[in-house]
Amino acid sequence: GAGVSQSPRYKVAKRGQDVALRCDPISGHVSLFWYQQALGQGPEFLTYFQNEAQLDKSGLPSDRFFAERPEGSVSTLKIQRTQQEDSAVYLCASSLAYRGQQETQYFGPGTRLLVL
C-alpha cells in the first residue's frame, strides 16, 4: 500500500513569503506528526494530531508556524513570513496509535524548504 506522501518535495521561498506544506498520511492512521530536520541533525518534533485534534504543539518554534488537519486525514503545515532559519526538511509521520498505545511512526520523504 501507499506510504506517507508529502508535497511539494522541494520549495524555494523568498524571505517573508508564506508557504504551505502538505502531508497525506497512510490511510486509516489516526496519529499524525510533523518534525523539522535541520541539515546534519536529527528530526525535532513540531506538532501532533490525533484525528483532527491537535493534541501537542509544543514544538512549534514561533507563532509563524501553524498546522491543521481539519478532516482527520490530510494535514497542512503553514509557515508565515518565512525566515532563513526556517530552511530545513519538514517531515511528516503517521501511525495507527490511539492514546495509550504505542505504534510505529512511518515517515514521508519530507519537504526540503530553502528560504533565500
Place this chain on the structure above:
Amino acid sequence: QQQVKQSPQSLIVQKGGISIINCAYENTAFDYFPWYQQFPGKGPALLIAIRPDVSEKKEGRFTISFNKSAKQFSLHIMDSQPGDSATYFCAARGRAGFQKLVFGTGTRLLVSP
C-alpha cells in the same frame, strides 16, 4: 536541551565488520526506544525497537542492547554491508499518551567494500 545523546557522529566500517552506535538518555519517563535508518533524500525508516523490560533484541543482522540502570542503549550491525551505508538515528518516547519521538543527532555510517 538534548535528551538523547548519540555517538559517534560518523563511523567507517569494513564490509563484514560490526558497526556499533551508542545512545544515552536522561529522562526515566522514556519507555520505548526505536532506531531509524535514513538514506539521502528519504524519510527515516524504522529499523528495530526495544522496550526497557528486555536487555536485548535481535532482528536479522541488527541487535539492540539496552542497559536500563545506565540509561544507555546501542545498535549493533553484524556483517555490515555497503548497502547499510546510511545515517542512523536513535530515538526515545515517553509513556503512553506522550507520542512524540525525541531523536539523537545521528551517526553517518559508511561501509567500505
